Amino acid sequence: MRHSVLLIHLDNFRHNLGVIRKLVGPRVKISVSMKADAYGHGALDIARAAERGGADFLGVATPQEGMELRRAGVVMPILLYGLCLPEEHKLLVQHDISAVAVDDPGIEAFEGAAEKLGRPALLHLKIDTGMGRIGCAPEDAVRLAARIASSPFLRLEGVATHFPCSDEKDLGFTRQQIALFRDLVNRIKAAGVNPGLLHASNSGGVLQCPEANFSMVRPGILPFGYYPSREVARPLDIRPVMELRSRVLFLKKVPAGTPISYGCTYRTPAPTWIATLGVGYADGYPRSLSNRGRVLIKGRTYPVVGRVTMDQVMVDLGPQTEIRRYDEAVMFGPDPAGPGAEDLAELAGTIPYEITCGINRRVPRLVVGAETDGQDPR
Numbered sequence: 001m002r003h004s005v006l007l008i009h010l011d012n013f014r015h016n017l018g019v020i021r022k023l024v025g026p027r028v029k030i031s032v033s034m035k036a037d038a039y040g041h042g043a044l045d046i047a048r049a050a051e052r053g054g055a056d057f058l059g060v061a062t063p064q065e066g067m068e069l070r071r072a073g074v075v076m077p078i079l080l081y082g083l084c085l086p087e088e089h090k091l092l093v094q095h096d097i098s099a100v101a102v103d104d105p106g107i108e109a110f111e112g113a114a115e116k117l118g119r120p121a122l123l124h125l126k127i128d129t130g131m132g133r134i135g136c137a138p139e140d141a142v143r144l145a146a147r148i149a150s151s152p153f154l155r156l157e158g159v160a161t162h163f164p165c166s167d168e169k170d171l172g173f174t175r176q177q178i179a180l181f182r183d184l185v186n187r188i189k190a191a192g193v194n195p196g197l198l199h200a201s202n203s204g205g206v207l208q209c210p211e212a213n214f215s216m217v218r219p220g221i222l223p224f225g226y227y228p229s230r231e232v233a234r235p236l237d238i239r240p241v242m243e244l245r246s247r248v249l250f251l252k253k254v255p256a257g258t259p260i261s262y263g264c265t266y267r268t269p270a271p272t273w274i275a276t277l278g279v280g281y282a283d284g285y286p287r288s289l290s291n292r293g294r295v296l297i298k299g300r301t302y303p304v305v306g307r308v309t310m311d312q313v314m315v316d317l318g319p320q321t322e323i324r325r326y327d328e329a330v331m332f333g334p335d336p337a338g339p340g341a342e343d344l345a346e347l348a349g350t351i352p353y354e355i356t357c358g359i360n361r362r363v364p365r366l367v368v369g370a371e372t373d374g375q376d377p378r
């Protein structure tokens with residue numbers, strides 16, 4: 001057992017995927033986001049669980065993420081959500097990774113690569129209906145869709161857009177985007193082009209805009225057990241997949257007025273027990289949780305005191321304690337008795353996405369609740 005360990009509750013992931021499947025129904029495809037090592041959970045384990053759990057696509061942010069999955073033997077459809085460099089078009093075609101196309105030069109590059117390799121490039125036309133990140137202008141959508149569809153080396157596998165505000169209470173902007181997207185799709189069809197899969201919704205859209213399910217949804221944070229914002233309703237039984245645990249490495253009784261950690265930003269108000277845990281900001285426990293975070297040890301939560309350091313964190317256990325050296329501490333996880341990634345995100349001024357993505361490679365991952373063992377090795 002290392003100082004810290006990241007438990008990945010695969011059973012919770014499978015459960016969440018089932019909840020989403022039930023919500024969108026059997027006919028809507030689900031593309032699960034594998035970006036950033038599956039939001040920090042470990043892309044390979046999550047990809048296998050997604051495949052067994054009935055997901056239809058895996059979404060990646062870079063060609064390397066897609067290749068890693070292919071090399072590991074993942075055969076299900078993979079879609080590159082982002083753009084790639086000129087030298088990467090060939091790799092994508094070679095490995096059957098679908099990609100978004102947003103303009104003529106990109107389409108040409110895929111066409112060239114596909115012609116050379118003698119196999120079609122699978123493209124999804126991405127239309128920017130208001131995200132302002134990547135995508136073609138709405139007025140170019142019909143022409144670009146027709147161009148892709150008419151090429152013998154390309155296949156128009158889908159038409160897509162993305163929502164920047166679907167996790168907000170006010171859905172006015174998202175509804176305008178949906179109307180625009182629907183209108184463009186109709187014009188693409190009217191031009192005699194089969195648009196393939198239509199997809200728009202991220203987690204916020206899945207929760208709040210069922211009318212935007214179209215033929216596929218792209219939930220990212222939701223299958224990992226978090227809502228995309230505090231503004232959305234919480235009707236689903238979803239469970240966090242990630243749990244960060246550490247251990248008490250040192251324990252000391254100190255008098256009142258004892259300074260704790262860099263900058264001496266905390267001084268014990270009374271005689272108390274201070275525990276030092278083997279986790280720090282280098283593991284991804286945010287330094288902004290200095291004097292703010294809470295930790296679950298043996299069924300109770302205690303405050304993080306003083307600054308979070310690179311490899312260690314101090315916790316005030318109070319004047320009397322049952323806690324012993326080497327006891328386990330839960331930094332965040334699915335247990336409702338302790339802090340969740342969402343609570344920490346709020347305290348740290350960020351979102352749960354950044355908490356889970358931020359857990360460093362130094363922390364070993366331990367998959368629990370996998371179908372093959374079904375046994376918690378704790």
Ligand SMILES: *Cc1c(COP(=O)(O)O)cnc(C)c1O
Binds near residue numbers: 033035202203219228
């Ligand atoms: C990351 C991403 C998603 C998933 O977003 P969530 O907010 O995590 O649901 C969907 N679509 C695209 C294009 C993305 O980049």
